[in-house]
Every structure is written in structure tokens, then in C-alpha cells.
Amino acid sequence: MSIVVDQLSAVIGAGGALLGVFLTGSFALLKGRQDNSEKERDRVEQRRLVQREARRDAYLRFLSIYHEADKKIVALWKTRPDASDAQQVKPEVLEAIDAAEAVREAATEVALEGPAEARTAAYDLYRVVLRSATNLAALNVDHAGSEQLMFQLGDGFNNEWELERHTVHRSFISVASKVVGGEAPGLM
Secondary structure: OHHHHHHHHHHHHHHHHHHHHHHHHHHHHHHHHHHHHHHHHHHHHHHHHHHHHHHHHHHHHHHHHHHHHHHHHHHHHOOOOOOOOOOOOOHHHHHHHHHHHHHHHHHHHHHHHOOHHHHHHHHHHHHHHHHHHHHHHHHHHHOOOOOOOHHHHOOOHHHHHHHHHHHHHHHHHHHHHHHHOOOOOOOO
């Protein structure tokens, strides 16, 4: 009988050891899965933060370039048309048009960073800046030799052009703020 008890004790001991190994392995597996899940969440959050930072940088570059173009347009409003040849375009007009093209290049960077709402707002602002610059170029040619300042020659359109530019500018800032703040779609 003692042999049976010894064998039974050995079987129970071996079963307990196997159960212990199984439970330890199961807990280790669950812990490993939990750690892996946490690491994946951390990686996703890190990618989201990097993407948000890249977008923020692109939006800041875009706004900086826009502000330079805006300064050139505002300064151009305060000048007189070229007094010489009606076909001659003054350097300030060319600078405003070049500044508008720089806004287009920066809008392309915004488009690459996304999301679609920011791309649309950036290109809308570019189009308004370009329209302002080309309208001023036309005023310069149409009123060559005038003693009036450009803002006096716009026949009331200058206020509409300025208002449109500032409205679209505010719209871009609103979209960019939402994206950078994490409220916009397109973030992981």
C-alpha cells in the first residue's frame, strides 16, 4: 500500500508541477501579449505625434510665406502705378507675383502633409493671393502714369480683395488649428 501511496503522491506531485508550469507559462504568455499591445499603442501614438509635428511645421512655413506675400501685396497697394510705359510692370508687382508663387509651393507641402481640409484651405489661400497680385498687376498697367495710389484705383474692389484674402486666411488658420490640436480626421 505504501508503494501505491508513494506512486499516487508522485503522480499528484508531477501533476501539480505540470499545472504550475502550465499556469506560469499562461501568465507569461498573457503578460507578453499585454506588453506587445501596450508597445503597439505607444508606437501608434508616437507616429501620430510625429505626423502632427510634421504638419505643424508645414503649416507654420506656409503661414510664414503667406505673411511675406501679404506684406508685399499691402505695400503694393500703397504705391502709384508705373509712370512710364503702360506695358512696363514695376518691380513691386513682379515681387508680389513671385511671392504668390512661393505661397503655391508652400501650399504643396501642406497638401503632402494633409489632411484634405488643410490642402483645400491652403490652395484656396494661394488662389486668393495670386488673384490679388494679378489684379494689382492689371491695375498697374491699366492706370500707368496715374498720380493716385493703387488702393485708390481699385474702384471699391480693393476692399473686397482684402476682405476675401483675410477671410480665407482665417479659414486656413481654423483648419490648421484643428489638425494640430488633434481634432481633424486623417490623424492615425
